[in-house]
Amino acid sequence: MTSDSAVVLEIREAHKSYGTRAALNGAAFSLRKGEWLALLGPNGAGKTTLVRTIAGRLQLDRGEIALHGQTLSPQDQAARRQLGIVPQELALYPNLTARENLDIFGRFHGVGGQELKDKINWALDWIALADRANERIKGFSGGMKRRLNIAAAVLHQPSVIMLDEPTVGVDPQSRERIWQMLNQLRAEGASLVLTTHQLDEAQTICDRIVIIDGGRTIAAGTLEELITQTIGPQRGVFCKVRDAQGAVEEEHHAVDDLSEALPSLLSTLKTQNKQLLDLRIQAPTLQAVFLHLTGKELRE
Ligand code: ATP
DSSP states (O other), rough: OOOOOOOEEEEEEEEETTTTTTEEEEEEEEEEEOEEEEEOOTTSSSSHHHHHHHHHHHHOSSSEEETEEOOOOTTTTGGGGGGEEEEESSOOOOSSBBBHHHHHHHHHHHOOHHHHHHHHHHHHTTOGGGTTTTTTTGOOOHHHHHHHHHHHHHOOSSSSEEEESSTOOOOOOHHHHHHHHHHHHHHHOOEEEESOHHHHHHHHHHHHEEEETTTTTEEOOOOOHHHHOOOOEEEEEEEEEEEETTTEEEEEEEEHHHHHHHHHHHHHHHHHHHHEEEEEEOOOOHHHHHHHHHHHSOOO
16 A cells, blocks of 8 residues: 555665775665655765665665565566666767667666657657757767756656766756756656755755765754754844944854844844844754764765
């Protein structure tokens, strides 16, 4: 039985070492039906290793991957047809056309005949490349290749999609187009795991966030939950003021309730004979949560 909260992908106690270096050291997460999950972590945290083990390209030393409740063995490519994996590096044939690339990936994922033709036409429209369908893709821009790379991975309409940094090196317009494409898949019921270094995007796009560091999961929850568990819901209030002697300074206050705190702050400034030059209010951000939990800034 499926319900909105049904778990479609579950990773338990994932361990993987390269020689003596542990890349995964107990990482775990679950993805629910229709959910968008951001998988975040500093450089070297183990994200790509995790995506590669789920894709079946790498075998876990220990731990379990379950797709729709069934444990996946490393070699089980048939069960993995329900997965669409968009790797970080482009996996396309440069000397083939866009249509030929989609044809190859569709066949690889078990689609054929008229169904494949229909899906290729749908995909070309979807990625706004129908007018370039018969061109060799080596002449495409980076953003066009990224869009094709995503289409190639989801042409077979998988129920679970994993994207490893889908918008790296992509111009803002193509980036916007990629998010529109992914939103369409979401509207059609796909569940999605996104690894990204774009915390602002993760914050606005994803329902839940999993943070891994040193190969293990260190936090998981909605942004609100993570904020409550870490930095708390206080707003930062930054006031630039000029005092009676003409000196300019910036004051910082942390407040629980803006509607209570702001009027009293303003009246205090007045009593102190300070002129308010600028006022900035900062809600807690995923960036601040991430820094609190890992002690690191997230960089590309
Ligand atoms: P980034 O954010 O930089 O992409 P990541 O979270 O994806 O990092 P991984 O690429 O999974 O991290 O790497 C996890 C750890 O495993 C790192 O210490 C890395 O050096 C190591 N590692 C990854 N791939 C290999 C490999 N093929 N051989 C040896 N060590 C590896």
